[in-house]
Each structure stands twice: as C-alpha cells, then as structure tokens.
Amino acid sequence: MQLEFTITPPPSTLATALQLKIDQKTKPPGALGQLETLALQIGLVQNSLTPTLDHPHIIVFAGDHGLVAAGVSAFPQSVTAQMVANFLAGGAAINVFARQHGITLLIADAGVNADLSAHTGLIHAKIAYGTQNCLEHPAMTAEECSAALQQGAELVNNCHATGCNCIGFGEMGIGNTASASLIVQRLTGMPLADCVGRGTGLDDAGLSHKTAVLQQVLDHHGESDLSPWEVLAHFGGFEIAMMTGAYLQAAELGMVIIVDGFIASAALLVASLCYPAVLDYCVFSHVSNERGHQALLNHFNANVLLTLDMRLGEGSGCAIAYPLLQSAVLFLNEMATFAEAGVDQ
Amino acid sequence: MQLEFTITPPPSTLATALQLKIDQKTKPPGALGQLETLALQIGLVQNSLTPTLDHPHIIVFAGDHGLVAAGVSAFPQSVTAQMVANFLAGGAAINVFARQHGITLLIADAGVNADLSAHTGLIHAKIAYGTQNCLEHPAMTAEECSAALQQGAELVNNCHATGCNCIGFGEMGIGNTASASLIVQRLTGMPLADCVGRGTGLDDAGLSHKTAVLQQVLDHHGESDLSPWEVLAHFGGFEIAMMTGAYLQAAELGMVIIVDGFIASAALLVASLCYPAVLDYCVFSHVSNERGHQALLNHFNANVLLTLDMRLGEGSGCAIAYPLLQSAVLFLNEMATFAEAGVDQ
Numbered sequence: 001m002q003l004e005f006t007i008t009p010p011p012s013t014l015a016t017a018l019q020l021k022i023d024q025k026t027k028p029p030g031a032l033g034q035l036e037t038l039a040l041q042i043g044l045v046q047n048s049l050t051p052t053l054d055h056p057h058i059i060v061f062a063g064d065h066g067l068v069a070a071g072v073s074a075f076p077q078s079v080t081a082q083m084v085a086n087f088l089a090g091g092a093a094i095n096v097f098a099r100q101h102g103i104t105l106l107i108a109d110a111g112v113n114a115d116l117s118a119h120t121g122l123i124h125a126k127i128a129y130g131t132q133n134c135l136e137h138p139a140m141t142a143e144e145c146s147a148a149l150q151q152g153a154e155l156v157n158n159c160h161a162t163g164c165n166c167i168g169f170g171e172m173g174i175g176n177t178a179s180a181s182l183i184v185q186r187l188t189g190m191p192l193a194d195c196v197g198r199g200t201g202l203d204d205a206g207l208s209h210k211t212a213v214l215q216q217v218l219d220h221h222g223e224s225d226l227s228p229w230e231v232l233a234h235f236g237g238f239e240i241a242m243m244t245g246a247y248l249q250a251a252e253l254g255m256v257i258i259v260d261g262f263i264a265s266a267a268l269l270v271a272s273l274c275y276p277a278v279l280d281y282c283v284f285s286h287v288s289n290e291r292g293h294q295a296l297l298n299h300f301n302a303n304v305l306l307t308l309d310m311r312l313g314e315g316s317g318c319a320i321a322y323p324l325l326q327s328a329v330l331f332l333n334e335m336a337t338f339a340e341a342g343v344d345q
Numbered sequence: 346m347q348l349e350f351t352i353t354p355p356p357s358t359l360a361t362a363l364q365l366k367i368d369q370k371t372k373p374p375g376a377l378g379q380l381e382t383l384a385l386q387i388g389l390v391q392n393s394l395t396p397t398l399d400h401p402h403i404i405v406f407a408g409d410h411g412l413v414a415a416g417v418s419a420f421p422q423s424v425t426a427q428m429v430a431n432f433l434a435g436g437a438a439i440n441v442f443a444r445q446h447g448i449t450l451l452i453a454d455a456g457v458n459a460d461l462s463a464h465t466g467l468i469h470a471k472i473a474y475g476t477q478n479c480l481e482h483p484a485m486t487a488e489e490c491s492a493a494l495q496q497g498a499e500l501v502n503n504c505h506a507t508g509c510n511c512i513g514f515g516e517m518g519i520g521n522t523a524s525a526s527l528i529v530q531r532l533t534g535m536p537l538a539d540c541v542g543r544g545t546g547l548d549d550a551g552l553s554h555k556t557a558v559l560q561q562v563l564d565h566h567g568e569s570d571l572s573p574w575e576v577l578a579h580f581g582g583f584e585i586a587m588m589t590g591a592y593l594q595a596a597e598l599g600m601v602i603i604v605d606g607f608i609a610s611a612a613l614l615v616a617s618l619c620y621p622a623v624l625d626y627c628v629f630s631h632v633s634n635e636r637g638h639q640a641l642l643n644h645f646n647a648n649v650l651l652t653l654d655m656r657l658g659e660g661s662g663c664a665i666a667y668p669l670l671q672s673a674v675l676f677l678n679e680m681a682t683f684a685e686a687g688v689d690q
Contacts, residue, residue: 026431027438028419028545032661033634033654074373075689082688086371091681093372100668100675200373289378307652308669309378316377323445323668324653330445336436343427344420 003149005248007275010044018043024337037303038283038328045256045281046165051329053256055164056103056322058315059155059246060087060094063111063239064130065175066139067217072178072210074201077130080174081114087172088119093312094170097319101326104164108155110148111238125151127238131179134217138234139179145233145241152245160253166325167250168258168285169267170315171239174200177290180266181214182235184292187228187269188299192218197262197291197311228273236270243267251278256325258318261288261311265296272300285321286310348494350593352620355389363388369682382648383628383673390601390626391510396674398601400509401667402449403660404500404591405432405439408456408584409475410520411484412562417523417555419546422475425519426459432517433464438657439515442664446671449509453500455493456583470496472583476524479562483579484524490578490586497590505598511670512595513603513630514612515660516584519545522635525611526559527580529637532573532614533644537563542607542636542656573618581615588612596623601670603663606633606656610641617645630666631655 018040023029030036042051062084068077086092087107090099098105108123109116113130116122127148131139140148159167173179177199185195196211221234232241244267250257251271259268259282271278279300286306287294297304305321338345363385368374375381387396407429413422431437432452435444443450453468454461458475461467472493476484485493504512518524522544530540541556566579577586589612595602596616604613604627616623624645631651632639642649650666683690 025438026428026436027657031545031655031657032438033656035653035655035665079689082686083371086681086686086688089681089686091371091679091686093370093377093676093680096675096679097672099679100671200376305653308380308650310376310380311378312372312376320380320669320672324665326445327442327665330441331438334436334441334444335438336431336434341427341431341434341436343431344424 003146005252005275007248007251007277009277009280010254011047012044014043014047014049017049021049021332025331025335026338026341026343032331034303034305035324035328035331038325039332042256042325042329043332045254050333053166053325053329055162056166057106057159057164058094058098058103058168058170058318059106059108060170060172060315061108061110061239061242062172063237064113065173065179065237066131066133067135067178068175069133070135070213072213073175073199074206075174077113077174080172081112081116083172084109084112084116088121092314093316094314094319097316101319101322103319103322108242110242123155125242131237134235135220139236140233140238142233145229148238148241149245152242153249156246156249156253160255166256168260168315168318169243169246169264170260170318171243171263171313173237173239176237176240176263178210178214179235179237179240180263181292182217183231183266184269184296185218186226186231186235187273190295194295195292228270232270240267244270247271247278248275251281255281257282258321259284260315260317261286261313262290262293263313265293269296283325286317348491350597350620352593352596352622354622354625355599356392357389359388359392359394362394366394366677370676370680371683371686371688377676379648379650380669380673380676383670384677387601387670387674388677390599395678398511398671398674400449400507401511402451402504402509403439403443403513403515403663404451404453405515405517405660406453406455406584406587407517408582409458410518410524410582411476411478412480412523413520414478415480415558417558418520418544419551420519422458422519425517426457426461428517429454429457429461433466437659438661439659439664442661446664446667448664448667453587455587468500470587476582479580480565484581485578485583487578490574493583493586494590497587498594501591501594501598505600511601513605513660513663514588514591514609515605515663516588516608516658518582518584521582521585521608523555523559524580524582524585525608526637527562528576528611529614529641530563531571531576531580532618535640539640540637573615577615585612589615592616592623593620596626600626602627603666604629605660605662606631606658607635607638608658610638614641628670631662
C-alpha cells in the first residue's frame with residue numbers, strides 16, 4: 001500500500017480552557033452529560049474555544065459484492081443500483097434526514113455492478129463492476145484497493161475545499177454486512193458468529209447460511225499474517241475501502257468525523273489499526289441493531305450518542321445524530337456564564 | 346379536586362394503514378428502529394397518515410420550595426429567580442436548544458419566591474411565593490394545587506390556540522428533585538433511597554442529608570390513603586402541579602407531548618395515575634442521570650429516545666429530542682415507497 005497519511009492527535013493545549021468554559025455555563029457541573037464531552041472533543045479537534053460546524057457533508061459510497069452470488073443477502077444485487085437512483089431522486093431515508101438538517105449529501109459510485117445513468121448528483125468513482133467473489137479470489141486487487149482509498153481521500157479533499165469541517169460517511173451495497181463481518185472477524189479475532197447479523201433482514205435459516213458461507217471464505221483465505229490493508233482487499237468492498245480512505249483524509253485535514261453503523265465502523269477499524277489517531281476525530285453517532293456493532297464500538301472505546309435500534313446504513317445515523325453535535329457547539333458558544341447571567345454558583 | 350379532564354386513548358383506526366405505509370418505504374422492514382415506532386405513535390395521536398408537527402412549544406414552569414430551608418439542594422433558593430432572568434435574557438441551555446430547533450419557548454412563574462420584573466416573555470401565573478416547607482405543612486393547599494393545575498391547563502390551551510400540536514414541559518425550581526422524589530416514593534412505593542438523587546450536584550454527605558430529610562417528611566405525612574392529587578399537594582411544587590395540569594390538557598387536546606426528565610416524569614406520574622391514557626400521547630425524550638428516573642420510566646413502560654447522561658431539567662431533554670420526532674414524521678411523509686422508486690422488495 002503506497003498511500004501515506006499524516007494523522008496526529010489534535011493538540012490538547014486548550015483542554016483545560018475548554019473544560020473551564022463548559023463549567024462556567026449556567027448549569028450544574030456536568031448536567032449536559034455527553035453534550036459536554038462532545039463540546040470538549042469538537043473544541044479539541046478544531047483547537048478552538050469557539051468551534052463551529054461548517055458546511056456539513058455526508059458522502060454515501062455505493063458498491064456491489066461478488067459474494068452476493070453465494071446468497072448472503074435478503075435482497076438481490078440489483079437493489080444497489082436501484083437505491084442509488086433513489087438517492088439521486090431524493091427519496092431515500094438519508095435524503096430526508098440530510099435535508100432536515102441542512103447537510104449536503106453526495107452520492108459516489110464506488111463500484112456498483114451496473115452502468116449508472118449520468119446525473120449531476122452522482123460522483124463517478126467506480127473502481128470496477130462490483131468486487132470478486134471472495135469465496136474464490138480476494139475481493140479486490142491491491143491496486144484496486146489503493147485506488148479506492150485514494151478516491152475516498154480525494155472526495156474528502158473536495159468537500160474540505162468548500163469549507164466543510166464536519167463530515168459523515170454512509171454506504172449502500174447489497175452484501176456489505178457480510179464483507180464487514182469478515183473484516184471485523186479477521187481484525188479483532190472475535191468469534192465469527194458474534195460478527196454476523198441479519199443485514200437487510202435474513203431469517204434464521206438465512207443467517208445460518210450467511211455464517212456458513214463466511215466461515216468458508218475465512219477458511220479459504222487462511223493466511224494468518226494479513227495486514228489490515230490486505231484484509232480490506234481480501235474481504236472488503238469498494239465502498240468500504242473508499243470510506244477507509246475518506247476517514248483517513250478527513251482526520252489528516254482535522255475534520256470532525258461522524259461515524260455511522262456496522263459497515264462504516266468496519267471501515268474505520270481498518271483505518272484505525274493503521275492510524276490510531278483517526279479515532280480522536282470521530283464522533284460515534286449510534287449503536288446499530290446489526291450484530292457485532294456494539295462489540296466493535298467497545299473495541300473503539302466509543303462514547304456513542306444514540307441507541308435507536310436503527311440498522312439502515314446510508315449514513316442515516318450520522319444525519320440523525322448531527323443535531324446533537326450542533327447542540328454541543330451551540331451551548332458552548334451561546335450559553336451565558338454564571339457571571340454574565342448573575343446566577344449564584 | 347374539582348378539575349375534570351376528558352382523556353381517551355387515540356383511535357387505533359389507522360394503525361394497520363400506518364404500519365403498511367412505514368413498511369412500504371425504501372428500507373428493510375424495521376430498519377429505522379425507534380423512529381418507526383415514533384412515526385406510528387404520532388400518526389395515531391393525530392389520527393393521520395400524514396402527521397405533522399406544527400408550532401412546537403416548550404413551557405418552562407418555575408417555582409420555589411419551602412423544603413429548601415432544610416438544606417436539600419446544593420444551590421441557594423435565589424437561583425430559581427436568577428435562572429428565570431437568564432431564561433428571559435436567552436442565555437440558558439433551553440434557550441439555545443429551543444432556538445436551534447425553532448421551538449417557541451414560554452417561561453411561566455408558577456410560584457417563584459421573588460417579585461420578578463415585568464418582561465414580555467414572562468407569564469405571570471404565580472400561585473404563591475414558594476410552597477410551604479413540607480417538613481411542617483403540606484406544601485400547598487388543595488385550592489392552591491387546583492389553581493396550579495388549572496393554570497397549567499390554560500397555558501396549554503393558549504399554545505394550542507396558536508396552532509401548536511406538539512408540546513414539551515420543563516421546570517426550574519431549586520429543591521424540586523426533592524419534591525419529585527417524595528411524589529415518586531409515595532406513588533410507586535419504591536424504596537426512598539432509590540428515588541433520591543444528587544439534584545444539582547450534592548456530594549455524598551449532602552445526599553445522605555437530603556435522604557434523611559425526605560424520610561422525615563414522609564414520616565410526618567404518614568397518612569396511607571392519600572390520593573395522587575393529595576400527594577401532589579402535600580409534596581409537590583407549584584411548577585410540578587402546573588406541569589401536571591399541562592400534561593392532562595395537552596392529552597385532552599390530542600397533542601403530541603414530549604416528556605423531559607425526573608421532575609417532569611414525577612408530574613406525569615400524578616397525571617397518569619388519574620388519567621392513564623395521558624401516556625398514549627407522551628414521547629419520552631431521555632433518561633436523566635438523576636437517580637430514580639430510569640425506574641420511573643420502567644414504571645411507564647416507556648420507550649425512551651436518548652440516554653445522554655443529562656440531568657439539567659428546563660425541558661432541555663424535550664428540545665434535544667425534538668429533531669427525532671421531526672425525523673419520524675418526515676420519513677413517513679417524504680420517503681419514496683419501493684413501488685415509487687422502482688426498488689425490488
């Protein structure tokens with residue numbers, strides 16, 4: 001892997017001053033709970049006592065998975081392209097929530113197995129028409145993986161150039177919970193069964209079959225010494241690899257990163273094993289209902305904002321959590337202090 | 346108690362049609378988790394397949410507590426009036442969050458122990474200059490309690506007349522966690538220690554003292570047959586009684602009600618023991634970090650939206666949760682169906 005990122009923890013210079021500012025607001029100490037933790041984190045990321053969230057973006061990366069041929073999803077592969085069309089028409093959940101919160105939504109074809117019609121809203125970043133079936137081959141070549149990482153990084157650069165300092169990443173790809181499960185199992189060592197969920201809605205038999213297929217894949221790729229990048233290439237999807245590059249570039253640029261659900265967290269796992277400081281920039285939007293996500297969040301020692309039993313992907317958790325980030329920044333900037341308000345402390 | 350409310354469960358006529366509408370949206374069944382439950386509830390409350398949240402309001406009721414003389418709070422009583430001034434100046438947390446979400450904020454003097462300056466934003470609904478010390482007397486007379494309930498109901502009527510169909514209630518009153526603990530203990534029978542928390546920030550010694558004082562109060566008012574209204578009058582505050590009336594009127598008017606934290610839930614407990622159907626109209630915004638709230642939510646069998654370790658009151662949980670209600674309504678109204686989007690189901 002040739003790509004190199006420069007990711008350092010944000011300076012802690014202002015930590016004391018930020019905490020003092022939070023504690024001087026007209027409220028009992030700590031009474032805003034996780035909003036206070038969030039205000040501190042965002043202040044540190046921006047190295048500012050008056051942080052702001054500017055031009056928030058969500059990029060949804062879409063890609064297809066060769067492993068779908070083995071029957072690991074409740075929906076057919078055609079749904080990936082159909083949902084991209086739905087995103088572009090503004091009818092999906094992420095469209096609704098992004099509009100609600102004034103978040104700019106970008107849709108990227110990372111590797112959909114179809115020729116998508118040209119659309120002003122569609123970013124053509126296709127690496128290939130879906131990944132290889134990882135029951136037989138690595139999902140992608142090292143070159144493809146590297147290209148996907150680079151594309152993800154470049155898209156984040158473009159967002160940053162518009163003044164965006166807060167970004168979330170979503171995904172669409174039939175079969176990608178299977179891909180994420182493989183990545184999480186290989187990189188954490190958790191038992192496979194604890195990493196595999198129902199995805200878009202498998203029944204018990206479907207879940208058993210999915211788990212058996214994923215065990216076959218793991219047996220087929222038995223090499224014990226795969227690097228995180230190699231795990232990504234063997235088992236990942238183009239949308240997952242692109243998200244990984246996007247996380248790393250966003251952290252390098254000092255952006256506030258909002259992390260979505262299970263698949264988004266699997267991409268972050270790869271990123272964080274290579275560059276641990278990426279996690280300092282991440283806000284964890286929600287615990288997905290997809291099996292394995294809570295364990296992965298524990299691995300990150302994540303302070304999660306929402307537990308709403310959602311499991312949709314698309315960056316929907318990022319969008320739903322965004323107003324909480326806004327609240328954190330707004331109370332820090334707008335609330336009166338005890339002294340200003342003449343309130344006894 | 347002379348006040349009577351007419352509160353019936355919302356009609357369930359549209360339940361099947363609402364669930365079908367939710368399930369036809371372009372997402373795996375159930376993938377929006379609690380947002381789906383919320384969409385269904387709001388649709389039922391409004392008896393509509395296209396519910397909307399119009400002119401949302403939060404009313405903050407402020408009142409003082411005679412029991413503060415016994416040292417049950419970390420802050421002096423003067424802070425109640427000072428915080429009302431802070432609300433009116435726009436500098437408190439609830440101001441920030443209400444502004445963020447376009448929620449109209451009303452501040453009512455339910456019984457502050459001070460003559461508050463006239464201010465266009467202040468509703469004068471003062472029943473008395475704070476309650477009696479319930480170590481010695483009932484906190485309020487039956488007439489005062491009834492007047493407070495009525496005032497709360499009237500304020501909700503006024504909001505409803507502006508077109509508001511979604512309302513939350515907050516409170517400010519030094520000592521009111523103590524009052525709420527007494528109400529919750531008497532009406533649920535939970536052990537006192539499980540109903541008493543640190544409020545604005547008592548240390549261990551302060552918490553022990555508070556608990557001992559509250560035990561004294563309970564011993565003093567040993568009558569075993571108090572009705573919920575009598576419990577409210579004996580141990581409540583004017584702001585709590587006003588909230589109780591406000592809940593009941595909002596339910597009678599078929600409004601969506603957003604419930605804040607521990608004190609707001611204690612007021613709802615009184616309301617719900619007299620009119621159980623009030624709970625059908627309630628959305629529970631968050632689990633407060635104040636001891637006793639989780640148990641009280643369990644008592645309500647509540648489906649809670651947020652767990653952010655907040656414990657501020659002021660209606661802050663209502664405001665923070667409001668965008669989730671909006672998200673629920675928006676996905677129901679704006680998302681494309683599988684058929685509309687041409688997505689395989």
